[in-house]
Amino acid sequence: MTVSHTRKPIFDEPNLVSAAGLAPVLELAEHAGLSQSLSTMTVASPNHLVKSRTIIAGMLAGADSIDDLDLLRAGATPSLIGPVRAPSTMGTFLRSFTHGHVLQIAKTNRELLGRLPTMISAGDGPIMVDMDDTIRGVHGYQKQAAAFGYSGVRGLNALLITASTNQSAPIVLESQLRRGNIRSGGHADWHLARGLSTISRMAPGRRVLIRADAAFCQRVNITAAEQAGAWWSYTIPQWKTVIAAISSIDEDEWEPISYPQAIYDDETGQWVSDAEVAEVGSFTAFASRPKNERVKCRLVVRRVKVKPDSQEALFATWRHHAFITNSDLSTVEADRRHRGHAIVEQVIAELKQGPLAHMPSGKFVANQAWLAYAVIAFNLARAAARAAGMGLVRMQTLLRKIIAIPARLASTGRKLIIHLPRSWPWQAQWSRLWATASSP
Secondary structure, eight states, rough: OOSSSSSOOOOOTTTTTTTTTHHHHEEEEEETHHHHHTTTTTOSSTHHHHHHHHHHHHHHTTTSTTTGGGGGGSTTTHHHHHHHHHHHHHHHHTTTOHHHHHHHHHHHHHHHHHHHSSSOOOOSSSEEEEEEEEEEEEEEEETTEEOOOOTEEEEEEEEEEEEOOOOOEEEEEEEEEEOTTTTTTTOOOOHHHHHHHHHHHHSSTOEEEEEEEEEGOOOOHHHHHHTTTOEEEEEEOOOOOHHHHTTSSGGGGEEEEEEEEEEETTTEEEEEEEEEEEEEEEEETTTTTTTGGEEEEEEEEEEOOOOOTSSGTTOEEEEEEEEEEEEOOOOOHHHHHHHGGGGGGHHHHHHHTTGGGGGOOSSHHHHHHHHHHHHHHHHHHHHHHTTOOOOTOOOOOOOOOOIIEEEEEETTEEEEEEETTTTTTTTHHHHHHHHHHHHO
């Protein structure tokens, strides 16, 4: 490659900003009371409000480690979004946290969700609350609480509880970073109860359907759902009682269904485009427990035919997927809704491509705080996308189209003029976000 002698790069422009979209997003957060809520934190660190805003703004701008937060100090960015702090200060700040301080960040997230506009769209359909966890792999021997979990990867376990509707993309209600070898459903009921309480304040009177996989099929999680008056739909393990119930279904009770789009089956490595469903209307879950802890419910079963070229075809013709539910949806609709639980994987993917690309600290509580701040940044990105008229876009798309827009600042009188690129492809959406964030 020939080096050009007609161009000479010089890093000397003090008025440039690389992520001008941070201004309206943070302004939207301020209208929702971000600073007011963060100011009540009791962490023993000076200027904790400025430091918290620095972490959240850095994550919105694409930072996935503590060192990446330094991008906010380049050019005129502090003049646009307010004071920021150096990465070394941020590391010390995060390491000063206790578990109680992490819960205070979670409280801020709940308060923001109740104040940010249209986070849950109005509609007749139920609000889907999904529980899931993921392993964030880590390296090195200095990471506290890292262990080998169910995936066989050494890391930390992140629990997420999300909410979505047919018209609105998922938001994160609750989160918790846990040791790597914890059971997926361990203590999830406590976080589920808090998430359901948040939903009841955001959308009072709306029907809620809780969905989770077999790892969360526990009596305590059903109890949390019932106490909140919510429907629930849990994948159930292949217990002996489940196998017996499936065997009792007559052949003429199976109802064929077709998927609008083929679904990839991880277990068989095949694409599935059709299946059959049936149900056992009166099923007793947790039959080995005392009578007052048993659950009368519906057992809905979906079966998928194994193709002849599969090794499993030597032993069985069908593969069965069963879940229990207390909803009054039809069998086909209950199955369709339950399969929609996979939407939580979208949230996990967005976080892992963004703030959770790394667990930045060796101290466990610092990483817990990092996850809690990442959840706030994620929800702010979702709110900004809706304000810009791009409600279903992902966090990385919002970063590319709205936040990571270069600008040049100029002062005239008492005004700060933000010069943005001419013919920016998403100018209309950016302007809509700006109008929403700057309106009274």
